[in-house]
Amino acid sequence: xxxxxxxxxxQQMAFDDDQSGIQKQIVIKFSHVVAENTPKGLAAQKFAxxxxxxxxxxxxxxxxxxxxxxxxxxxxxxxxxxxxxxIAPATSKLGGVSSKWQVLDLPFAFPTESAINxxxxxxxxxxxxxxxxxxxxxxLGFWVNGLKQITNKDHAxxxxxxxxxxxxxxxxxxxxxxxxELLDGQSKPIDFNxxxxxxxxxxxxxxxxxxxxxxxxxYYRVQDYMTISNHGFLGYAILMxxxxxxSLPLKVRVLIQNSINETVQWNQDHYRTMNKxxxxxxxxxxxxxxxxxxxxxxxxxxxxxxxMYKQYEPIAGRKLISDIRHLQR
Ligand code: LMR
Numbered sequence: 001x002x003x004x005x006x007x008x009x010x011q012q013m014a015f016d017d018d019q020s021g022i023q024k025q026i027v028i029k030f031s032h033v034v035a036e037n038t039p040k041g042l043a044a045q046k047f048a049x050x051x052x053x054x055x056x057x058x059x060x061x062x063x064x065x066x067x068x069x070x071x072x073x074x075x076x077x078x079x080x081x082x083x084x085x086x087i088a089p090a091t092s093k094l095g096g097v098s099s100k101w102q103v104l105d106l107p108f109a110f111p112t113e114s115a116i117n118x119x120x121x122x123x124x125x126x127x128x129x130x131x132x133x134x135x136x137x138x139x140l141g142f143w144v145n146g147l148k149q150i151t152n153k154d155h156a157x158x159x160x161x162x163x164x165x166x167x168x169x170x171x172x173x174x175x176x177x178x179x180x181e182l183l184d185g186q187s188k189p190i191d192f193n194x195x196x197x198x199x200x201x202x203x204x205x206x207x208x209x210x211x212x213x214x215x216x217x218x219y220y221r222v223q224d225y226m227t228i229s230n231h232g233f234l235g236y237a238i239l240m241x242x243x244x245x246x247s248l249p250l251k252v253r254v255l256i257q258n259s260i261n262e263t264v265q266w267n268q269d270h271y272r273t274m275n276k277x278x279x280x281x282x283x284x285x286x287x288x289x290x291x292x293x294x295x296x297x298x299x300x301x302x303x304x305x306x307x308m309y310k311q312y313e314p315i316a317g318r319k320l321i322s323d324i325r326h327l328q329r
Contacts, residue, residue: 026059026252030086031069031078033192035216039145039271040088040236041065043263050259059252061086067193072171080136085244088143088236091128092173098131101237103316103324105175107305110233113272115327116144120235124323129237138245140238140260143267145210146275147230151223152206156291158227160184160304169195169207175312176208179232182305192217199223210234212271215278220288228292231301 030048034040048061064070070078072093078084094101103109103124110116119125120142129139150157152166163185170176172189180187185206190198192213198204200222207219208231214220238260245253282288293301313321 025057026055026248028059028061028085029064029069030061030088031064031067031075031084032088033067033072033075034065034213036065038212038216039267039274040143041216042270042274043143043267044088046266047259047263050262051256054255054259055252059255067191071191071193073191079239079241082241082244084241086238086240088238090145090171091142091233091235091237092171092176094128094132094237095173095175097135097137098128099315100131100317100320101128102173102175102312103320104128104233104235105173105179106308106312106324107179107231108302108328109324110147111328116233116235117268119324119327120144122323124320127320132237132239133242136242138240138242140240140257141264143236143238143264144271145212145234145236146271148208148210148232148234149214150206150208150227150229150231151214151219151225151288153202153224154205156225156227156289157206158291158293158297160300166206167204169198169204175308176232178308178311179305182308195219196222208232211275211279211282215282220282220286223288226282226288226290228290229298229301230293231305 028051030044032040032044036042036045044063044065048063051059051061070084070087072089075084075087075089076093076097079087091101091104095105110119125142132139152168155162157163157166160183163180163183165185167186167188168180169190170180170187171192177187177189188204190204195207196217196219199207199219206223209219213234214226220226240256248256283290309321309325
């Protein structure tokens with residue numbers, strides 16, 4: 001896994017060294033915006049449990065879900081300034097830290113789930129996490145939520161033309177804004193936990209998200225149509241304040257990275273089934289009309305959105321674009 005590695009001898013030293021022992025309980029605050037019963041919510045809780053167990057309760061991770069400590073607008077600054085020690089924002093929200101991150105928002109960036117793993121665990125993931133270092137942020141790894149779908153009101157969205165006259169809530173990302181522009185739709189960046197209200201009031205008519213977020217935040221109750229399009233990626237960078245990271249005893253850093261690595265594996269094993277199960281629940285609990293794009297229909301979306309790759313090349317650089325393109329072959 002990406003992140004922090006020690007060779008065998010260093011690990012041995014860390015655990016043998018009494019000086020690195022933990023004198024008093026260390027408390028790490030971990031803020032995130034989603035519900036608990038989601039790929040990120042559960043991974044964060046699992047991480048907290050593992051750390052507590054491995055450290056024999058000497059390191060405690062306090063998890064604050066649903067934006068109860070910081071909203072998605074606030075959490076990055078709170079991390080950089082050390083008000084909170086850990087967050088795991090959607091990669092889409094890191095474009096302001098380094099524009100490289102925007103590459104993961106390109107339409108159909110990851111055509112399959114195995115492409116997601118290859119991308120995040122390979123050169124793409126490494127270069128993205130490394131780009132955070134100048135900003136006092138330590139990247140520990142990635143969790144995945146899955147691929148995004150479209151929900152909206154009034155009419156089914158099947159062809160690229162169907163986006164016209166609809167206004168979509170987006171995460172704050174220039175690439176996502178551009179995506180809806182190309183589709184002749186409008187968009188508005190809105191905080192994740194404000195989205196339900198904005199959909200309900202009609203301030204926006206649609207949004208894009210994973211099944212897991214659509215289900216756990218109940219968007220399906222205030223939307224009439226859902227298109228299974230798998231057109232975009234939603235995943236998370238697991239981040240810690242870097243000064244804080246370096247202030248931790250080596251033993252604790254090892255324990256944290258090992259626990260993260262376990263949750264990364266757990267997340268990979270579970271995010272698909274969670275989204276599948278919650279799609280079943282959406283169908284059971286509502287009358288939302290669901291259309292799954294046929295390969296032909298999807299191809300029309302791909303063609304319409306394709307120019308974004310060329311437009312984005314000067315920002316991301318040739319290498320990153322060609323790495324992403326490589327995964328799509
Ligand atoms: C969103 O704002 O839609 C997502 O980033 C929320 C999340 O963290 O999954």
